[in-house]
Amino acid sequence: MxxxxxxxxxxxxxxxxxxxxxxxxxxxxxxxxxxxxxxxxxxxxxxxxxxxxxxxxxxxxxxxxxxxxxxxxxxxxxxxxxxxxxxxxxxxASPAQRRRPLGPQRVRPGLHRLLDTLGHVPAMIQGRRMDILAANRMARALFTDFEALPHRDRNLARYVFLDAHAPELFVDWERSAGSCIAHLHWYAGRNPHDPQLTDLIGELSLRSPRFRHLWGNPDVVCHSMGTERFHHPLVGDLALDYEVLDVSGAPDQTLVVYTPEPASPSAEALSLLGSWTGDTATDARGHASSSPRPTSS
The missing domain is CATH 1.10.260.40 (lambda repressor-like DNA-binding domains)
Known part of the structure; x- marks a missing residue:
């Protein structure tokens, strides 16, 4: 842009x-x-x-x-x-900044261990352009098995706009889609010459009429907390609070953690989802996978 x-x-x-x-x-x-x-x-x-x-x-x-x-x-x-x-x-941007490519993002081993420690709730490491750099088994169970996808497809905006099951998972899909648009605008303001961002916007504009329509709204947002409501095909309705935390020493990486209200129906549903996933990744459609972890994007 x-x-x-x-x-x-x-x-x-x-x-x-x-x-x-x-x-x-x-x-x-x-x-x-x-x-x-x-x-x-x-x-x-x-x-x-x-x-x-x-x-x-x-x-x-x-x-x-x-x-x-x-x-x-x-x-x-x-x-x-x-x-x-x-x-x-x-x-x-200076000419040097416009020419300088952004290097790959790598997730520290300690962060992978942290995601495993948070194994009872969905947690992910999100990078530039809403790329999903790493996700624990509960995040893969809630959304999809990002780690089974090609690297370029491990992106939350691609999932929201291109995955046929996303509108069924997000109870208020329009609001969630608008939040993705606003976050991409926020990122674009800081990285207008990122070629991968240009490719992402071009792909989503080509493949999603709804994205083309919403992209014209230049609202910006950088969420640090909030509540998302889901309807999961295996366990039904969940209302999960999320926190977005900057990762120290890792520019453009954030830790996103979803938690339910204690002793709530959402907590029970999330616990049930966890009991069904076991040690393997089960995506939102109930498909099991045990893919290796990505180290870069």
């Missing part, structure tokens, strides 16, 4: 969602041709010229100071994640 396209879509939609009343702007009484704020109103709120804000929105402002970006963030009432995304979009 070209940075100029990303910042244009992001800023346009951010100002479209804010009414003059929400921004404290007194309407001039004339007919408004655009939803939300006009460019000149954002520029006035941010304390910059209309011409400069227009260049910024079009991705043509060159080096933008943090002071200006802070002012625009306040004018558009961006939250912390959106503000960080704006800073990432406005920071042009």
């Amino acid at each position: 070209e940075p100029s396209t990303g910042i244009r879509e992001f800023l346009t939609t951010r100002r479209a969602r804010i009414t003059p009343q929400q921004a404290g702007v007194v309407p001039d009484g004339g007919a408004r041709r655009v939803p939300g704020l006009r460019r000149e109103e954002v520029a006035r709120l941010a304390g910059v010229s209309v011409e400069y804000y227009t260049r910024l929105e079009r991705g043509r402002a060159g080096q933008v100071s943090e002071t200006v970006l802070d002012a625009v963030s306040r004018a558009l009432q961006l939250d912390d994640t959106e503000r960080a995304h704006l800073f990432a979009l406005a920071k042009p």
Whole structure:
């Protein structure tokens, strides 16, 4: 995704969602041709010229100071994640950065052991682009046996949009799919020249009409916690809280752990799922597998 396209879509939609009343702007009484704020109103709120804000929105402002970006963030009432995304979009990559390929991601042996220690709940190591770098048996039982897939297919967004069983597993599939889109936008703002991201977006756009439609929404999100509801074909309904934790010493890797409320029906269902998986990986369709662990992606 070209940075100029990303910042244009992001800023346009951010100002479209804010009414003059929400921004404290007194309407001039004339007919408004655009939803939300006009460019000149954002520029006035941010304390910059209309011409400069227009260049910024079009991705043509060159080096933008943090002071200006802070002012625009306040004018558009961006939250912390959106503000960080704006800073990432406005920071042009150097030619060296655009040429530098991202190396493979490797999961430390200690992290594999940690996943095994968490064997009673689903846990995964997630990398760039929502790649699944490692998953314990309970994660493979809940979702699918990622470790049995080719390396390039071990990706949560691919699973959500391309696996025929994903809409059955996620109770609110539309919300989960939207979260994947928002996370990929967040990642794209930081790595706009990642060729594997370009390939992923191209593949999903080609193969999933729903992805093509949702990708036009430039919302961004970087979830650190939440609740996901599932309907598993073997054990029925589960409501699981998830925590996303940065892995120390491993850039772009996070530990994602799903846990049920103690003594709840979800805890009982998860325990039953665990008793059925035993020492082998059983995916969400009940297929057993015992694939070797991946070490890179």
